[in-house]
Amino acid sequence: MSTPFVPAVSQLGSAGLCLPLLCCAVPGCAMPQHPPSCFGMWLLLVLLQAAVLAAQLCEAPGEAGAAAVQALSRRLLGLASDPARDPDPSVYLALRLAADHHLAAEQRYLARLQDTFQRRYNQTLQEAVQSHGHPSRDATASKSSRGEEWPETGRLALYLLGLRATCPSPDPGSQRSLVTWLKYHLEEDWAGSRRHGHPLTSYYQYGLGILALCAHRKRVREEVIRRLLEAEHHHKFRHAGGSAVDTEAVAVLAFTCLERERLVRSRLAAELRAARRRVRRRMVEEQHPNGFFGNAYSTPWAMQVFIASNMCQLKTVYGQAMAALLKNLDAFTITATMAQVLPVLHGRSYLDIASMRCQEESDTLTPISPVPLPELLGTMMVRLVVECPLPQCPQHRLYDQLVPAPAGASLLDVLRAAAAQEPHNFTFDTQETPQGPFLIRVLGLEAQQRKRSYWQLLTDSGTSLQMGVAEYRPQDGDSIILRLSEW
Template sequence: MSTLTLLILLLPIHTAILCQLCGTPVPARGPVAFFLRALLRSMEGTRPDPHALIALRLARQHDLSREGQILRLLKQDVVEDGTEFSPGTAAWHILALLASCEDPHSVVVEDQRVNLAALLMEKLRTDIVHVDNGRPLTDYHQVSLAILALCKASICLPAEMIEKIFCSAVQLSIREEFTYPVDTMSIAALALRCMSFGNCNHRTPVIKSALQSVVTHILGNVRSDGTIGDLSTTGVAVQALTANQDLLPPGSWECRKSVEKLLQGISNGTFSNPLAASLAIPALENRTLLDIDTLNCSTDTDDLPSLFRKSPIAAYPRAATTTPTHPTPTPTHPTPTPTHPTHTSQTRTHRVHMARIITASTASSTGYISVNYTVMDAVNNNFTQWLILNVPLGSSALDILKEAERISPERFRLDYLQTPWGVVITGINGLYPNMFTTQWYFITGQNHQINDLEEFTPSDGDTILAIFTHRLIPNK
């Protein structure tokens, strides 16, 4: 099982916690945020991947340091090997540069400069010459990618050239009796959309007909469960159909069903490589590849919680690797004094909060363990907050929650009741469950549900995740 597969098993994704992602600017944050962290972790020690950077840039939460590292390495690849890129590889690099607010016409590393857009244009011209012989030098997937990337780089190909390419593609399909795969048709739909309704304005009858035909063929691959083609192509197909919603017959596609299928695939570990993940993430974020040149990088915030960010010392961030800005108290065993629920109104912050509070500078102190505690609002999508605690060995999960409140009561306020059947959590951070619709759900970093917070004792380096979520089966 791959690293990415293992990491995404941390996701407690339930259909009941999903909101309407299609047509909604902010999706359910929990599953997407965990998927992004899993993608970042899976890339450690591997060659930089433009697909992955595009996905990270189209996400709404960011690890700016890691994204910057990937960008620098990709620019170095362009300068060193750009002339050897295939059209598809050059196109993906251009899209990654644009998504990072970089100019593909001038990629500079030290004293070297490369015009990657011009290089791709030359490669596309070579492909188009071979179209006269019945097929491109590469394939129509790469040709479509090249057209999309050039369009996003503000290079508008002549309408006659686009018509020639897509007419040739149709003739090849008819002559050899095959249908293009869903991912190729989806990229073609995005490229044609950009050329006709986006950065360029080619709306000739031939191009408009080609776009409608491609969209219709994609719709023909929609299955009853929401899958489009297969699960690996559903992400990019969702992007293509979302970008061309005005061309869809009413009721011909349920976007939510396709997105739910993507989230189920994440939960099941289906997207076990960065490429498959990168095609799914924009769809989950209600974005498409057409959005890459509309991003405002200057407004990005470093707000992706760091549970799985790269650490040069260990897989998880440790208190020992960070020197606190202010002195912090030596941890003591949490005092099990019950508190009671209050009835103050819930505060809606409409942004993600991140708390990184180190309770001691020596995580390896004898008799203590380091535990990551994360709280996530998956109903209102208002916050994801976390901290690392050093607590005595043998502390229970409930002790962890109490210690978090003691250290940061404004972010981790805990309300609970002691009943004859054990402790009942009535609220965290001002979020109170409704007995019929919502609940606090607790799992470990190994995706095991915690049924008894007083009995469960985490190990060193473990994670406790508290999720405010809809009930799977509402109580009657």
């Protein structure tokens, strides 16, 4: 699989690159004999060649790997072409970071994203303050089902990263107000973290916010960066029921960007470098024997850290993770997880967004439609348990019933079957998210963002499920626990 700008460089041939190098090696043949523009050209070529080699070293190896990655790219394009699905900036990023493109479809997807975000952020921050006395959060913040409002740090950050990956780059003037809004959301998150000990959204979104501002070469207050650094240092990324890998990786990408773009003073840069090494070491030490860092879905994020540090040549570590992903590609069935895995399969990290080259993008990708799952015959029996161990709950176990459902049904179908069965004593609600339907209420008890509570999905052995209700398919005889937990 080749990167889009390979031909331009390789046409110049290795001789073009080797001559100046040879010249440097010969006594008396010093570079100053060459005019500075020639040296600049030479340096550019070396850097380009290095970038090409880096992406090639990091991408899925072999013909079979390339074919599997292309099939996944085509499936994501198929899903992205469906106008019934809300546009998601991560999907656009995955399309842009791929080796092959469907430029017209990408353009259409961008237009849909712009429509969504521009409508949300049509007022400048200043106008919003003037008309409401404070920024009108209605237009810009996410609302929970009960109308609680939260900063939209992560989504806006992903959208701004998407704009940075657009070819040709959109007019910077049009992005100025979005950048200001992102700074505002990040500051709100930072203020929240001082008040509550954690950002209002999450450290994952906080990290994305810093990364996106950095990719746009915007400075972030040192105090805001230090908050993320301290959180990493004090192991605050891990939360109940989840691993820290995804968040650690996003934070390290942000740190690497700040260092690379020289947006921080040298002392802080040294601390960010140390954090990057610390996280990388931890990832290597904690890599599972099966090759994953954390689980299948956090592994692509960890791999981005190695790509961004030019360390995919750590063959045993990176190669094992890549092999594990290729062996488990069928775990990536929904647009959100496909979009997170595709960049690394192409050997790219989100840091490559800051140096996208628009020339010679290959435009041959064609979409394929999702294949419907084969229908299984018969029924299965699933035991459904609802637990509420928090102090505000009336009792610990609130529900425990056997639920019959069609074989192969998703957990969501099982919940629907439970709600439909006599004596109608089970109720639940979900909220649509880019990751799929998120379970927010069970038996009238709502998970609250403000209290950082959520409905955790577990097996009866207490293992947290790695998929959401629409994606997970229980087997006959399984027990599933829905537990109101804090994260």
